[in-house]
Every structure is written in structure tokens, then in C-alpha cells.
Amino acid sequence: PLFFVIAVVIVYIYRHFGIRKDAMILLTVISTLLWAAVSADFQLPPLPFEPSATEPVISAQANKFHHDNHHAGYVSNTNKLLEEEGDQKLKSYTLSELVAKVGSGKLGLEESKEQKLRNNGGGAWNHAFWWRVLAPYDSEETKLGQISDDLAEAIEDEWGSVDEMIDEMKTKANKLFGSGWAWLIIKEDGLAIVTTPNQDNPLMSLVPDEKQGVPIFGIDVWEHAFYLTYGPMKPKFTEDFWHVVDWDQVSKNYQAAKKGNIEDLIGKEFDEYK
Numbered sequence: 001p002l003f004f005v006i007a008v009v010i011v012y013i014y015r016h017f018g019i020r021k022d023a024m025i026l027l028t029v030i031s032t033l034l035w036a037a038v039s040a041d042f043q044l045p046p047l048p049f050e051p052s053a054t055e056p057v058i059s060a061q062a063n064k065f066h067h068d069n070h071h072a073g074y075v076s077n078t079n080k081l082l083e084e085e086g087d088q089k090l091k092s093y094t095l096s097e098l099v100a101k102v103g104s105g106k107l108g109l110e111e112s113k114e115q116k117l118r119n120n121g122g123g124a125w126n127h128a129f130w131w132r133v134l135a136p137y138d139s140e141e142t143k144l145g146q147i148s149d150d151l152a153e154a155i156e157d158e159w160g161s162v163d164e165m166i167d168e169m170k171t172k173a174n175k176l177f178g179s180g181w182a183w184l185i186i187k188e189d190g191l192a193i194v195t196t197p198n199q200d201n202p203l204m205s206l207v208p209d210e211k212q213g214v215p216i217f218g219i220d221v222w223e224h225a226f227y228l229t230y231g232p233m234k235p236k237f238t239e240d241f242w243h244v245v246d247w248d249q250v251s252k253n254y255q256a257a258k259k260g261n262i263e264d265l266i267g268k269e270f271d272e273y274k
């Protein structure tokens, strides 16, 4: 709409004041660039499946609230914060870079603003990651056979079997007090399972060293992720959750993380501020 108004004004000026054609072209280019600059932001990724696709583990309503309210809120609050700050350096970072720098002291934000970025930038990243590691209930992607050979080998090295790894993930997710996430991460010396509170993330500089790494899979254990379907029965949710895990995507994440292609974990187009 703003661009349309600018265009109308330019045409008006041209007709009434006789500005030369080349000047008008220049004005149009400048206003287009200005518009692109002021309208840049992080985008909300669409749900990659029908909302009901993960039933009965996650209901259509739970997916809608989770995506359209919670996730959308994190993205829009992150955009608002960057807009209010108006710092071009901050806007030059990808979402992954912003999240990774939380707690590093390199963002130049006052404490309350960094806390906002921690919660909302973290929430934006974590949920963009979340939708991608989910698949329709008992679909082909959820079969354990989808786990790539090298990932299966790395899991077996650490836990002995995929089932043992899943058991540890369930246990840690169940033990996590309050809101947070359980993650499967790559560290320098192999895979590990860690939990983080709220919207913290193993990429963040503020996360304790032993929990830092690159996530390749995660379970959202905020109540908003399971309460509509399971009520207070979190262990039942973490038990059934494996029917909707996209192991093909987790295997792709493993490759991306090993190569250091962090932007591929949530998809390049959603990692960029544009």
C-alpha cells in the first residue's frame, strides 16, 4: 500500500510539475529500495502439512494455535524489536546468527532487549525448526528406516541403539520442570541429549557449555504443545510423539549440522531477514 501511495505521488508530481522522465525513473527506483528496506523482516514459515495430519498425537486445533498464535507471535515480536532498534548491523544477521549471539555480549542490546530477543528470537527459531521435524502420523517419514546410515551409526555409538536414544530423550523431556525443549544435538565429540528452559536453544552463547551444540531434533515440551491433546499427561505425549517424527528431516539436519550449514536447519528463506 505504501508503495502504491508513493507511486501515485510520483505520477502526480510528474503530471503537474513536469519532472523529467529520467528523474521520475530515479525516484521510482529510490522509493522501491526504501520500501524494500522498511518492509524487511523475518517470515513465518507456513505449516508444512494439514493441521489435522498429526492427529491423534497433536490435534488440528493444537497445531493451529501453536503456529498461528505462539509461533507467529515470536516472529512478529522479533521483527518489532529489530525495527525499534533500527540497527542495520542487527538486521544484517540471520535468525540463526542472532540466536547464537544471545548472551555473547556482541549484540549491543540493553539487557531487557536481549532478554526479549532471547525469548522471541529463540521462539521463532525453535518453532521454525519444530515444524520441519514433524511429519503426518505414521507416514513414511516417521519410519525408523528413514534414519540415514551415518546418523544411525552415530546414535549407536552413543546409546547402543535408536530405542535407547529415544528412551533417554523421553526421560529427559519428562523430567524437564516447567516449559522448555529436549534436544538431540551434535557436539564436537558426538551426539548428546540436552534440555533447555523456555525458548533457549543449544546454539545460544548463554547456554552452559555442556548443553551447547547444533540441534538436529527437538521436542517442544511447553504445555501449549500437548495440553489440548493430552491434558496434564506429558509422559503420554512424549511416549506417542514418535509417530509424528520426520526421521528423514532429522537425517538431513544431521548432514547440514556436520557441514556447518546452520541456515538449512530452519530453511534459508526463513533464516534471512528480508
Ligand SMILES: [Fe+2]
Residues within 6 Å of the ligand: 066, 070, 127, 220, 222, 224, 225
Ligand atoms: Fe511451542
